[in-house]
Amino acid sequence: MKVAARREATPGNTASGPHRHAGAVAAAHLARSSRAARFAHRARRALVALATLGAASLACAANTEELTGTLKKIHDDGVVTLGVREASIPFSYFDGKQTVGYSQTIALQIVDEIRKTLGMPQLRVHEVTVTSSNRTPMLLNNQIDLECGSTTHTVERENAVAFSNSFFQYAVRMIVRKSSGISDFTDLAGKTVVTTASTSDERLLRRLNADRHLNLRITAARDHAEAFAALKEDRAVAFVMDEPIVYGFKSTDPRPGDFVVTGTPLGYEVYACMFRKGDEPLRKLVNGVIARGQISGDAERLYKQWFTQPIPPHGINLNFPLSEQNRALFAHPNDRALD
Structure with missing residues (x-):
């Protein structure tokens, strides 16, 4: 129940x-x-x-472990050290406030690419002033990581350092006083001529002197500003240098009409960024930035900004139009020396 x-x-x-x-x-x-x-x-x-x-x-650690050369140094230091010039107008120069110029802009574009590659948006930039004489030793001693100023890419220099794609092609000429009557290099026979020490121009000038027996008295100044000062103070009758550099000094001088750029070119050369040999990752990064700028048209716009428009600090216009040689370079980026 x-x-x-x-x-x-x-x-x-x-x-x-x-x-x-x-x-x-x-x-x-x-x-x-x-x-x-x-x-x-x-x-x-x-x-x-x-x-x-x-x-x-783990991926980040792996990527960090894979870094080599300058990129690893930059990553570990948290800073990229640029070699800059004081008076390479309009390429790399101090305008009274900061370093500016055509090639300085390219250098900073490269820094931005390094930031992206390393994932370090706050990467600091440290600038170190270099001269034609000390730029290579400072690079080899790790005092600078990269130099994009007005350094000529030559075959001889490839023995010590590496170069990027070229970013500017130019002729080697001279600036003289208009009243001097000098129009070509043969007119310099027996006279005092100034150039900048440790430059390819000094090598070309000494070769010219030996080949043509001109009996030149060649003075090698510490930097471009000192060389131009020697011309202005009549301690030399001519300043032999890269054509855009002497145009820069002429245009920014208080009395530009007193000077003239003249002479059959001693040769044609190219500027490039300089870094340590055997650094393939950095070479690819730098060349990528330069080539993209040239092919995209950005390089030509940058050229116009610094060579055909008023530039700081005094708003002087160099009136130096883009040459056919540079136009061809921009169309076909390459890292070949011309000597």
Whole structure:
């Protein structure tokens, strides 16, 4: 009888005491199962996030471990050190507030690319002033990481350092006083001539002197500004240098009409960025920046900004139009020396 009563009560009396207890137990179990499921889901998400973060960290560590040469040095130091010039107008020069210029702009574009490559948006830039005489030793001694000023790429210099794609082609000429009557290099025979020490121009000038027996008295100044000062002070009758450099000095002088740029070119050369030999990752990065700028048309716009428009600090215009040689260079980026 008791068994039958329980059987009758089972289907229809679910609200009875024992069954209420069973339902509560079941509900509690379901609740615990739901909470456990939610916890497990959150745990899985957390584990996925940790795994993703771990993978990213491992990838970053792997990438860091893969860095070599200058890029590794820059990453570890947290700073990129640029060699800059004081008076290579309009390429790299101090305008009274900061270093500016055509090639300085290219250098800073390269720095931006280094920031992206290393994932270091806050990468600092440290500038070190260099001269024609000390720029190579400072690079080789790790005092600078990169120099994009007015350094000529020559075959001889390839023995010590490496060069990027060229960013400017020019002729080697001279600036003289208009009143001097000098129009070509043969007119310099027996006279004092100044150039800048440790430049390719000095080498060309000494070769000219020996080949043509001109008996020149050659003075090698510490930098371009000192060389031009020697001309202005009549300690030399001519300053032999890269054509755009002497145009820069002529244009920024208080009496530009007193001077003239003249002479059959001693040769044609190219400027490039300079860095340490055997640094293939940096070479690819730098060349990529220069080539993209040239092919895209940015290099020509940059040229116009610095050579055909007023430049700081006094708003002087060099009026030095883009040459066909530079136009051809921009169309076909390359890293060939011309000597």
